Amino acid sequence: LHQGGILFPRESETRQVLTLDGLWNFVVMNNSNPFQGFKHHWHKKSLKEVDANVQLMPVPSSYNDITTDWTIRDHVGLVWYDRTFFVPKFWSEVGRVWLRFESVCYAAQVWINGQQIMVHEIGHLPFLAEITAYLKYGLENRITVSVDNTLLPDTVPQGLVAELRNGRLQQTYTFDFFNYAGIDRPVKLYTTPKTYIDDVTVLTVHVRPELAIIQYNISVVGDYNVSYRITLTDNKNNFVTDAESRLSFGTLRIENPKLWWPYLMDPEPGYLYSLEFELLDTFGDLVDKYIQPFGIRTLTWTNKTFLINDKPLYMHGFGRHEDSDIRGKGFDLPLIIRDYNLIRWIGANAYRTSHYPYAEEIMDLADQMGIMIINECPSVNTIGYSDSLLQKHKQSLTDLIKRDKNRPSVIMWSVANEPRTQQDPAGSYFKQVIQHVKSLDTTRPTTIVESQTAGVTKASDYVDIISFNRYNAWYHDAGNLDLITQNVINEAMKWNLRYNKTVIMQEYGGDAMEGLHMLPTFIWSEEYQVKLMSKHFQAFDYLRSRGFFIGEFIWNFADFKTPQDYTRVGGNKKGIFTRNRQPKASAHHLRKRYWYLARQY
Ligand code: GCB
Secondary structure (H helix, E strand, O other): OOOOOOOOOOOEOOEOEEEOOEEEEEEEOOOOOOOHHHHOOHHHOOHHHHOOOOEEEEEOOOOOOOOOOHHHHOOOOEEEEEEEEEOOHHHHHOOEEEEEEOOOEOEEEEEEOOEEEEEEEOOOOOEEEEOHHHOOOOOEEEEEEEEEOOOOOOOOOOOEEEEOOOOOEEEEOOOOOOOOOEOOOOEEEEEEOOOEEEEEEEEEEEEEOOEEEEEEEEEEEOOOOOEEEEEEEOOOOOEEEEEEEOOOEEEEEEEOOOOOOOOOOOOOOOOOEEEEEEEEOOOOOEEEEEEEEEOOOOEEEOOOOEEEOOEEOOEEEEEOOOOEOOOEOOOOHHHHHHHHHHHHHHOOOEEEOOOOOOOHHHHHHHHHHOOEEEEEOOOEOOOOOOHHHHHHHHHHHHHHHHHHOOOOOEEEEEEEEOOOOOOOOHHHHHHHHHHHHHHHOOOOOEEEEEOOOOOOOOOHHHOOEEEEEOOEOOOEOOOOHHHHHHHHHHHHHHHHHHHOOOEEEEEOOOOEOOOOOOOOOOOEOHHHHHHHHHHHHHHHHHHHOOOOEEEEEEEOOEOEOOOOOOOOOOOEOOOOEOOOOOEOHHHHHHHHHHHHHHOOO
């Protein structure tokens, strides 16, 4: 596994990208003999040769809902994938060839032509390795992947596996989104030269209307003696400024910069420049080139405000999921674009990547459209604080920050959703988690999304911003819509008083069964969901006038699948859109509020 940068593969004069997406062979291991594949060296053969039950599986996708077989949907443990591919002959001379997975849920082992090249754990995050020496050039190659979806007390997120009376294994977990598994995001082969750009970091260090200063840092691997040329172009590809240097770091000055604004009324929200990083050899010839989009913006925060480009920001959006029919959490461009069309339609300026990092292509669009992202790592309902859990939790944040550090859309790190912070060890555990984030990035604030209450949690002293979830008139006070407004006001004020920090309501909401109408309003009807929202809006308007309250996020953008449970009818129905992305009454209602808010800045 490569330990350096995890830059998204992009084509350039010196780099080529090939996709391995498509139909792969797929075998579900029989749990009466789960390690058969390893014992019989399946990675050295074709799956078609070793197992009669091989079927076709699309990559990327979650495998769970593709077939009609519930034992595949609910499978616990190993599955195997393989496919063949050709590598052009001339790739033997380009320098290096890399293999990159954008995500495998949950753990993966990868072989090329029978040789193991990667072992990786934790879903929703990319991993890569150089495979130059393992390939056959101008010939057919095989890639084999074993995937294990098992969640245990020291995986991120956590889970438990129980054996049922008939011997079948059952995965349980306390979070309510379905534990989809498989090779769920694109798989790519790409080339770099022998001496190559391994990572780049770009930061805005100063912004005034007439001048911005940005700082860059390039990390290079290889033995060439290189110099650097950095060229900045605007979003129409016009030259802005450049620099040549023998140093791998420096600054660029941009006169009359166009800033990255997350405001829908801005003529160009999400304005992006491009930074071309070039390595040059001693003759001035191009060695490697990587192009990094970049938005100019600053974030500053105190215990009273959160500013973007020195202006106070107010976030209005939702928690979301990567979730849809058939695909599960599988990467799907039509769905991604549909979702952003809905986000724009409804007038949101922010969302949280609840409860795990989203695909890089999804993040790219947030950068381009000026949507603010609270970027969450895959830790959810953390319970039982062990050292090995802490190590993995930190690792997930290391990878997430490496992946997303250059993104203007990312304005905050959420290190966990609803951890059991009332437990004593939570204090020192989260102190270490937050310190870890700070050691990697000091330019963005941190938060923990709490379901505990002010004073009960042991973790809130360490975060920059307080986030809380509360299901007024749903999980408590069900049916009592008239209690909502005062409850929300009281709770937000209590958080603020106790910790003297800014506060966000990260989740509120109620399920609505699409098409269920009841007057007077009744729980689970579309009318109830709408009323529940209005009562929250009243609280938010009051809280905003107090200054410390900086964001409202409804739960959830769309209905999503959950494990089977008597509290869920076909899944969690708190979406303002249905699972196939059509509006409920609540979506029309939210749209009025969000556009009204959007017009205020
Ligand atoms: C929560 C969780 C979220 C659930 C939601 C619900 O507090 O953070 O993951 O989906 O409640 O609807 O139960």
